[in-house]
Amino acid sequence: MSDTTTTRTIDRLLFGDNQFFGVNHMSEEKARAQQIRFQDLDAIMHVLDDAYNEGVTTFMCTTHDRIAEVCDRVSANPDRYPDMRFFPCMPYAHKYANAITDEGLLGAIRRFLPEEGLLDSIARGTSSLARKDIEGITTLLIDAEMKMFANVSTPVIWLQNVVVDLLSGLGFTEAFRIFADHVKTRYGAEPGFITMNLPRTLDELERAGVENPLVCSNINKLGFRMSGGVDSYLDALGKRPFRAVAMSVMASGAIPAREAIEWVCALPNLEAIVFGASSRGNIAATVRLVDEYWQDR
Template identity: 40%
Template structure:
């Protein structure tokens, strides 16, 4: 399954801006309300965007619930990225392990939860991924899940630990349980490609990483990322295409149009004007 050329991201909704703390704080305040987030998703939908990638942050839960309840945005496809680790850390700080189990496991299917725990008890650690998906995707009930991506905070850690079985378990469970496309967000595109394609044996896995004309957060080097995008071994989603505001729209678009191996472009915006402009320009072929 493929994704659209343009994917709407959610950094703006969570108050994330890598270049400006003041802008981040402004965004966080603005999108503290569900209706403000729905308005921007609506602008993206009207512009022609049909894919929305988001983290499983608690702020998005009422947004997705309202989309499912009111049947908003027909044909929109959703791509959750998990886990959002801060919510577990915050819950642990507030109420300890008991609070984690009560708050995050309380709504899980008891039979699935019991099955996963039983597998863990006999050493089948791939059940960790089954349990993670069970918890994290509760908020996606009633919406069309097209893909599920592992956040770089977990995927890059698993790469470093050589935890191949856990990655394989994630890939298998996303396909089997949800009929969705698994994907991987990483801060090291070349290493991720080698592990997924050569060591695990996946065919053209979906990989999302920083990719922009300024070399912003492109590791291990901009040159190597350009090369691994172009080699055709993975399907690639480019993020941080505007280098967190450091690049002009024209420079970013020219790079995306001429770079090889860019299957989809992920961007977040809080302005209707910018959403329309970015969609039109980034969709245009050179």
């Protein structure tokens, strides 16, 4: 089935959440310090407020349990966050493993399924298991992940690289179509795909019939965590029909910010940049650099 959805315009700067959950690809010490700092919701909200005040109003986040608290805070204060949008990235595998350990399988199912669709979800899940129907199971899991975002705006929903790259490696491209169709029909959102191997994922999305896809991958001049190398990514950016969202543009700090942003903003086919920061100064500096180098796109 082809994707004929009209292309959405997304903000050119998206704010990520790695810093809130102790993810740093260069420094374990810094990751631990950030994890401790952001144990308190107010600390997370303070940084999100800084980003929002700098005009970065889209939060591209995992479905970590703590994000549910952020959603609740935002939905409870609509006057403070009239333009706040969330781009959920799913699944968050540790969440399921921990829930099953703590609450058992049935407890975990009750915890994650959307209440309004519980009976429908159970019916889908039961029939899916009986028929080995992957589509039913997949949509069931998507709905479980989306439960926490019920009261906030989610115009784009992403499939995480851990799943995208696994499915790509297995050649199970039909799952990409299932994800894309369900995200569009149930949530009125645009599907996005995160990958560590951009050229291969574009091939698989093309086979699945997902046209002009929104794809997020590491894009930086050092080739940091870019499977296949910089040249293959540049070739894809110049020739392939897709919309690129660049992450790790500074290669976790290995490239100076100005150099990194000047380079990535000159690339063709760039839809947006996702970045993380933990201070208003760094957020403001990134905003200024993108304003300087992202000209007439």
